[in-house]
Amino acid sequence: MPTKPEATPTTTGTGPIIDVRDLAVHFGLRGSSLARLFGRDAGTVKAVDGVNLTLARGEVVGLVGESGSGKSTLGRALLGLAPATAGSIVFEGQDLATLSRRRLRDLRRHIQMVFQDPSAALNPAMTVEEAVGDALRVHGMRSAEERRVKVIDALERVGLSPVELFLEKYPRDLSGGQKQRVVMARAIITGPSVLVADEPISMLDMSVRAKILQLMLDLKQDLGLTYVYITHDLASAKYFCDRIAIMYLGRIVEIGATEEIFANPRHPYTKALLRAIPDPDPGRQLPRDLPRGEVPDAAAPPLGCAFHPRCKEATPTCGWESRDLRTLVEAHWTRRSPDEYGAERAVVGDIDHFDKPATSTTLGAQGAPAAREFLDRVRIEAPDDPIWGGIESITDDGSGVRVHFHEGIDPALRRAGGVEVACVLYPETSTEG
Amino acid sequence: MSVEFVEPPYVDSGEPVISARDVRVWYGTTRGAIRAVDGVSFDLAPGETLGLVGESGCGKSTLGRGLMGLLPQGAKRDGEVWFKGREILGMKAKDNYRLRGHELGMIFQEPLTRLNPLMRISDHFEESIKQHDPGATKDAIRARALEALRLMGIPPTRYRSYPHEFSGGMRQRLMIALALVLRPSFVVADEPTTALDVLVEAQIVQILNDLRRNFHTSLLLITHNVGIVAEACDRVAVMYAGRIVEQGRVTDVFENPQHPYTRELLRSTISLNTTGLNFIPGSPPDLVDPPDGCRFHPRCPDAMAVCATKNPVTLDRVGGGRVECWLVGPHEQIPPGGTQPLKQEELAVADEA
Numbered sequence: 001m002p003t004k005p006e007a008t009p010t011t012t013g014t015g016p017i018i019d020v021r022d023l024a025v026h027f028g029l030r031g032s033s034l035a036r037l038f039g040r041d042a043g044t045v046k047a048v049d050g051v052n053l054t055l056a057r058g059e060v061v062g063l064v065g066e067s068g069s070g071k072s073t074l075g076r077a078l079l080g081l082a083p084a085t086a087g088s089i090v091f092e093g094q095d096l097a098t099l100s101r102r103r104l105r106d107l108r109r110h111i112q113m114v115f116q117d118p119s120a121a122l123n124p125a126m127t128v129e130e131a132v133g134d135a136l137r138v139h140g141m142r143s144a145e146e147r148r149v150k151v152i153d154a155l156e157r158v159g160l161s162p163v164e165l166f167l168e169k170y171p172r173d174l175s176g177g178q179k180q181r182v183v184m185a186r187a188i189i190t191g192p193s194v195l196v197a198d199e200p201i202s203m204l205d206m207s208v209r210a211k212i213l214q215l216m217l218d219l220k221q222d223l224g225l226t227y228v229y230i231t232h233d234l235a236s237a238k239y240f241c242d243r244i245a246i247m248y249l250g251r252i253v254e255i256g257a258t259e260e261i262f263a264n265p266r267h268p269y270t271k272a273l274l275r276a277i278p279d280p281d282p283g284r285q286l287p288r289d290l291p292r293g294e295v296p297d298a299a300a301p302p303l304g305c306a307f308h309p310r311c312k313e314a315t316p317t318c319g320w321e322s323r324d325l326r327t328l329v330e331a332h333w334t335r336r337s338p339d340e341y342g343a344e345r346a347v348v349g350d351i352d353h354f355d356k357p358a359t360s361t362t363l364g365a366q367g368a369p370a371a372r373e374f375l376d377r378v379r380i381e382a383p384d385d386p387i388w389g390g391i392e393s394i395t396d397d398g399s400g401v402r403v404h405f406h407e408g409i410d411p412a413l414r415r416a417g418g419v420e421v422a423c424v425l426y427p428e429t430s431t432e433g
Numbered sequence: 434m435s436v437e438f439v440e441p442p443y444v445d446s447g448e449p450v451i452s453a454r455d456v457r458v459w460y461g462t463t464r465g466a467i468r469a470v471d472g473v474s475f476d477l478a479p480g481e482t483l484g485l486v487g488e489s490g491c492g493k494s495t496l497g498r499g500l501m502g503l504l505p506q507g508a509k510r511d512g513e514v515w516f517k518g519r520e521i522l523g524m525k526a527k528d529n530y531r532l533r534g535h536e537l538g539m540i541f542q543e544p545l546t547r548l549n550p551l552m553r554i555s556d557h558f559e560e561s562i563k564q565h566d567p568g569a570t571k572d573a574i575r576a577r578a579l580e581a582l583r584l585m586g587i588p589p590t591r592y593r594s595y596p597h598e599f600s601g602g603m604r605q606r607l608m609i610a611l612a613l614v615l616r617p618s619f620v621v622a623d624e625p626t627t628a629l630d631v632l633v634e635a636q637i638v639q640i641l642n643d644l645r646r647n648f649h650t651s652l653l654l655i656t657h658n659v660g661i662v663a664e665a666c667d668r669v670a671v672m673y674a675g676r677i678v679e680q681g682r683v684t685d686v687f688e689n690p691q692h693p694y695t696r697e698l699l700r701s702t703i704s705l706n707t708t709g710l711n712f713i714p715g716s717p718p719d720l721v722d723p724p725d726g727c728r729f730h731p732r733c734p735d736a737m738a739v740c741a742t743k744n745p746v747t748l749d750r751v752g753g754g755r756v757e758c759w760l761v762g763p764h765e766q767i768p769p770g771g772t773q774p775l776k777q778e779e780l781a782v783a784d785e786a
């Protein structure tokens with residue numbers, strides 16, 4: 001039974017193999033034609049928003065997060081597949097963020113990528129030999145004979161033997177696991193030193209996942225590879241990675257050694273992710289305190305800490321705002337009968353203006369007392385909601401009340417114990433001088 | 434406080450809601466018939482959740498659709514499925530159609546492809562309720578729809594929204610609400626969380642887990658994730674190559690798997706406690722021509738001589754449930770020398786699913 005191998009010592013050179021500094025990848029939204037006509041900015045999606053990451057040689061770093069966390073964009077940026085808006089990505093002394101496309105293509109021989117869906121990553125009209133050899137052709141190997149020798153070697157390395165059985169096959173003739181092996185062969189054939197694997201096993205059957213992970217470990221051992229492993233699956237990351245970076249909405253919120261992250265998760269998001277993993281152990285209880293909601297819209301991230309709307313441990317200064325009030329009121333209405341909802345809706349009036357993020361907002365259409373009474377009812381039903389701490393004051397305003405929230409703090413990554421965490425709760429003041 | 438549905442008087446008679454006996458489904462191909470489901474029997478009690486697990490290509494989805502009567506043209510089914518005292522496999526297509534929605538519900542994997550992007554959520558509800566209850570007034574429909582949404586945690590303010598205005602998890606909750614608004618007593622959920630994020634998946638698992646309390650619905654939950662089965666199901670059926678090879682209470686089966694396939698499937702799952710990588714060599718067989726004897730024998734680490742020649746017998750499991758494996762018995766039916774370890778053919782590394 002194969003067990004987890006020790007991290008391989010650095011092979012060549014010293015220092016980090018890739019050094020990412022303050023990397024930002026922003027995408028401009030197109031917006032409506034009318035908005036463009038009037039020169040209004042449709043906004044930007046900050047897919048990666050100020051990330052620092054160093055990769056040591058021979059290391060496996062995991063980028064873990066939900067969809068929309070920016071983990072894939074960060075991975076793609078490492079190959080220059082997503083243009084950096086700001087910051088630098090230094091590989092072997094060259095900054096990828098400023099290289100020309102031509103130079104970048106040469107460099108990609110050394111940094112390769114494995115994609116999530118092997119069926120989509122392979123051209124259905126290319127045989128295995130063509131698909132794997134194509135990378136060599138792109139990088140200037142003209143002789144078909146030479147390419148064939150290399151292809152056979154690569155296929156053997158990924159376990160597709162006897163090779164003759166696979167060379168002439170088309171992707172449609174292969175199973176999911178076999179296709180992923182072909183994708184791996186194509187990635188290693190140019191002799192890369194870094195492999196970015198974007199969810200390499202999540203589209204595969206349960207029984208095959210372990211095999212492909214084992215293959216990746218073997219390849220790392222044989223070829224001295226450095227991996228960036230992008231996944232939403234913490235269980236495989238725990239087994240596979242030396243270090244883990246937990247990402248949320250374009251930022252790294254916690255980063256550190258795998259053992260430390262799992263033994264002692266600090267960021268509330270990390271804790272939530274860990275609790276949410278379905279466990280085959282039937283003795284385990286179903287978690288009842290899951291974060292509500294989903295990853296927010298990256299084009300209009302929450303004020304303050306991006307995780308605060310879902311956070312159970314949120315403090316008064318985590319960035320409470322009008323949109324959180326909408327969530328609170330709507331959640332309240334899911335507990336009301338249609339008639340009660342109708343009556344309360346009349347008291348509250350319009351709630352669409354809550355969607356514009358603001359630290360102070362109005363509520364109510366039938367006078368301040370009715371609005372206050374409504375908020376009291378909401379509070380009685382959800383007294384433990386952290387949003388109540390975030391409300392600084394409620395004043396009378398026009399036909400209703402104005403709710404003022406505390407200014408939020410956007411936490412930066414800070415050292416806490418053996419890891420770095422971006423949360424106002426860390427480092428605890430008692431342990432830090 | 435909340436509107437109560439007029440609940441049909443529920444009598445726990447101990448009778449199963451659905452009872453499948455020797456169900457078979459074939460797909461006709463030019464190579465011959467694919468026996469996707471080949472002799473499956475199980476019972477589902479009222480309010481019970483049965484998890485159906487196995488690798489891809491083991492017939493899980495085909496079984497689920499076969500029960501619903503949603504098989505493509507060219508598929509044939511055989512056997513008996515008793516639903517509330519009526520046999521539904523032999524039923525006329527028209528009667529089967531009438532049963533769906535009202536009595537039999539289905540939740541699909543990818544909610545966005547099942548919702549009409551041009552219809553508001555309110556229209557979706559109106560359409561399904563009207564279809565089964567043509568006399569329903571607009572107010573009654575709204576009340577029923579809002580109640581179903583409420584139980585799924587979707588606020589009434591979103592009733593007039595379009596599907597694209599919802600997030601992935603909300604859409605799946607909408608699908609569940611749409612399936613449950615008609616109060617079917619049996620629901621098939623085919624990989625309902627596979628397209629979702631970890632945290633959202635956990636939320637949906639929780640909702641499915643609460644179904645029995647809120648709706649008293651019997652659920653067949655098809656998944657490849659044994660973790661979800663452990664958290665959301667009462668009983669589990671492990672399917673391999675068209676047959677249920679082991680079924681029983683989740684705790685019994687997962688703590689003490691009797692069939693080597695169940696054991697290996699659990700071992701190959703990567704969980705937080707994984708300290709070594711395990712996998713099942715080979716891949717599920719071609720169901721046009723499945724292996725003789727036990728269908729798992731070419732991949733089974735414990736295969737014996739008898740496994741390659743004689744079909745295993747379905748036996749009652751120790752601790753409840755059923756299992757079919759020669760290791761469990763019946764020992765008196767094993768021919769002399771049948772317990773010798775089977776000489777396995779070498780499986781290539783890349784022979785995999």
